[in-house]
Amino acid sequence: MNFFEATVRVLSHKGHGVVDHPDGRMFFAKGVWVGETARFRLTGTEKNYDVISVLEIISPSPHRVSAPCAHHGSKKCGGCPWMFISYEEQVQAKEKRIDFLLSKNNIPVEKRFSLIASDKNLGYRNRAQFKTDGVSIGFVTEGTNDLYAIEDCLVLNPQMREHLKVLRSHLPRADWSSTGTHPWNYIEMDDHQAVSDIQLNRRRPFRQGNSEQNIKMKMWIEEVLKDAPKEHPVIEAFCGSGNLTEAISNIGFTNILAAEVRGVAIDELRSKKMPGVQIMEIDMNIKGVWQQLSRRQPQAKILLVDPPREGLEMRAGLFNSLKQLEKVLYISCEPNTWARDVKDFQANGWKVESLTPIDLFPHTPHIELMSVLKLR
Ligand SMILES: C[S@@+](CC[C@H](N)C(=O)[O-])C[C@H]1O[C@@H](n2cnc3c(N)ncnc32)[C@H](O)[C@@H]1O
Structure with missing residues (x-):
């Protein structure tokens, strides 16, 4: 059956609607919310999985809103998949996902704090990676290799929107057309840069993408380490x-070993010369x-x-080496x-003392967790 009607029973961890086909198969659908009934169509396969698309929403969620961005929607920029739902409801969905994760994995938490929502749900982003073929600039549509041209991006902060405007005013630019394996080049930029410093295909050091929320992350560190x-x-x-590191150093710790892989971030780290x-x-x-x-910090x-995202891939040796933790x-x-x-920490005698989720990226299913673990 290529067409079917179903009700979204839950959201997946990637933020897609989970629906059941009448023959028992489970599908993930983009652009639908939990509780909505819709008509779906099987549209093909991606990575060996059958894929469906939404034909018609039969009973829309009361939390639906009209997305403020013209580039939002299926086969478009793909950057803000939850923009069709009110921000309050997005926050609730993130809270539910965390509760589900904790119960599914049997992780007791002594103090579970509410998610720290972002004061701004537009105009918050301080960095982005765009693609350009020298004719237009934009993002790659999810699941394709296609450049989707944008005129503006409402989640960027004012300085980043201004940078984007300047870059667009330089188009067309023959030296930005692709010569490599992709039909586009990438431009990574952030609001620490002057627009004249922006370069093609040049990685920037990692930055937390939401400056206001980053301040709250640093305040959290100061709070949990104050005593x-x-x-x-x-x-x-x-x-x-x-x-x-700045937050730890600022509150007066005098003996900090800061570790980072070789790459663009470490030069910036060295240049800060933190006491x-x-x-x-x-x-x-x-x-x-x-x-x-x-050995360096016995x-x-x-x-x-x-x-x-990969987490602590190398956990072997942690508990035997750092015995004073x-x-x-x-x-x-x-x-x-x-x-x-x-769960590995739990198996080694640790417990979660507190968990504070924080939202860095409104309109996406992304969640940042801040946790304190203690020996039981
Ligand atoms: C989520 S970022 C956190 C950076 C920093 N805490 C901040 O707030 O800006 C993760 C960092 O881990 C670094 N990283 C990635 N893989 C690594 C590895 N295998 N070894 C050491 N560092 C790595 C990245 O370069 C990046 O700077």
Whole structure:
């Protein structure tokens, strides 16, 4: 049956509507919300999975709103998949996902705080990666290799929107047309740059994408570490260019080992010359990494980790090497890998003392978790 009607029973972790085909198969649909009934059509296969698209919404969610951006929608820029739902409801959906994750993985949390919503749900983004073929500039439509041209992007902050406007005014530009494997080049830019410094196909150091929420992340670190003795040795892994290191250093810790892989962030980190901070260039995924960190910081009592989506891929050796650890601050941009890693901590005698989710990216299903782990 290529056409069918179904009600979205839940949202998947990627934020898609989960629906059941009458023959029992389960599908993930974009652009629908939980509780909505819609007519769907099987449209093809992607990576060996059958794919459906929405033909008609039969009973719309009361939380639907008209998306403020002209580029929102199926086969368009794809960047804000939840923009058709009110921000309040998006926040509720994120809360539900966290509760589900905790119960599914059997992770008790002593203090579960509410998600810190973003004060701005438009005009918040301080960085972006655009694609250009020298004729237009935009994003690649999800599931394709096609450049979708944009005129503006409402989630960018005012300075980034201005940068985009200037870049668009340079088009067409023959030197931006593609010569490589893709039909486009990429432009990474952030609001720390002058528009004259923006370069083609040049990676920028990682930055938390929402400056206002980043301030709250730093305040959270200051709060959870305020009573810890400032002479306690600290290890911060995946420290990037030292964004969170600044928070630890600012509250007076005098012995911080900040670890980051070789790359664009580490030069910026070195240039900051933060008091009390030693820098270690290391790949956190190699075997023996925790032994190497403990040799440099043998009495570490506090560990802060803020890994990429893959989480702590190398956990072997952590608990044997850092025997003096009393507190772990685990910040995560991927709840599934956070849960996997926390279960390992639980198996080694640790518990989640507190969990504070924070929303960095309104209109997307993305969730950032800030957690404190303690020895039981
Ligand atoms: C989520 S970012 C956090 C950065 C920093 N805490 C901040 O707030 O800007 C993750 C960082 O881990 C670094 N990273 C990625 N893979 C790594 C690896 N295998 N070893 C060490 N660092 C890595 C990235 O370069 C990036 O700077």
